[in-house]
Amino acid sequence: MPRAIIESDAAMTHALRLVRGVCQLAGPFALIDDAQASLQREGVIAAVNWHDTASLFDWLMNTLSYQGISDRIAEQYLDQHGNITWADVEFALTNKPSCPQLGGYWLFFDCKYQKWSGSCAEPDHMPACPLPRHPLRNGRLNQTAYSLFLFIRDIAGGDLVQWIDDQLREYGCQPTADQIAAMRASLVEPLREIYGVSDKVITMAVSSLLIGAGGRRRVWFETGARFVVIDTLVHNFLHRTGILHRFNADHAYGPACYRLHGCADLVERIADHIDARSFNPRFPKTFPRFVQLAIWRYCSQGGLDICNGNRIDDRVRCENLHCQLYSSCDRVKLHKTSKNSMNSIL
DSSP states (O other): OOHHHHHHHHHHHHHHHHHHHHHHHHOOTTHHHHHHHHHHHTTHHHHHHTTOHHHHHHHHHHHHTTTTSOHHHHHHHHHHHOOOOHHHHHHHHHTOOSOGGGGOGGGOOOOOOBTTTTBOSOGGGGGGOSGGGSOOSSHHHHHHHHHHHHIIIIISTTOHHHHHHHHHHTTOSSOOHHHHHHHHHHHHHHHTTSTTOOHHHHHHHHHHHHHHTOSSOHHHHHHHHTOOOOOHHHHHHHHHTTHHHHTTOOOOSSGGGGSTTSHHHHHHHHHTTSOGGGTOTTSOSOOHHHHHHHHHHHHSTTTTOOSSTTTSOTTSOOOOTTOTTTTTOOOOOSSOOOHHHHHHHO
16 A cells, blocks of 8 residues: 555544544534524525525624624724614615715625725815715725625625525535535635635634524535634644654645645635534434534534633643543644744743
């Protein structure tokens, strides 16, 4: 047997030993129920059933308002100032503002509105422009709101639910794993072009929507279940445990996490070997989103708070003897430190 295959088998054995343990310790066993209850409470499931695009826009803007800042600060700002709604943007555009950027989705780019300086790319049109009038936390969110509105109006034909159905329909009622990967891309790739939307946040939002509202839409649920969101906690876990190195997949956190053999690809491959039904009979057999969230919960301060920079001095190998994965973990240093700098530290 070729050496590369033996190494791959050994790498997978190592990864499964660690990740199965994480799933047992930190797995979100009520993931589906929690997602459905949350969307039900926020009126999103009803909005999906009734194709209520305005309500879905409002929900998405609330979700997008949390990116780039702590939840506490975002919540405080929303409580004090409220958020922009579909009705706000629709009304603002009824008078056909003179700014050429607002003529349609494909025209709205490089707006450059900055709240702090009151400047933009079209200063001659700014006095009559409605975009700056909404009291959002920063100018980027103002641009995101208009870009999202124009996407839904011009690309999705005013019906976001129908657009999602249409994007997924061509793959049939029983898509293969490869087709599901293409289905994910058919949703996320167009949405990531909306101004100010990060891959992480839009992936989280779409996955939550598809899982929580997928009770009557089997293809929605199966697609959402295979979404994987990579943040620094998940990436660093894969690095510290030696999973990345054993798969010859070492890379810095960033776009490489979503490339072939990156973090997202590895989490999916590992999840293919874990029967999620052993944790909850309602789960699908292969559930990458559950596996990824288990890793995140194991690391995050809001979860078990074990594998993170607050608990580990990343200049040296992890020394947390109380971690239940300690004996199986490779405990790889996250940061390379020179001998001279280590002497200064010591």
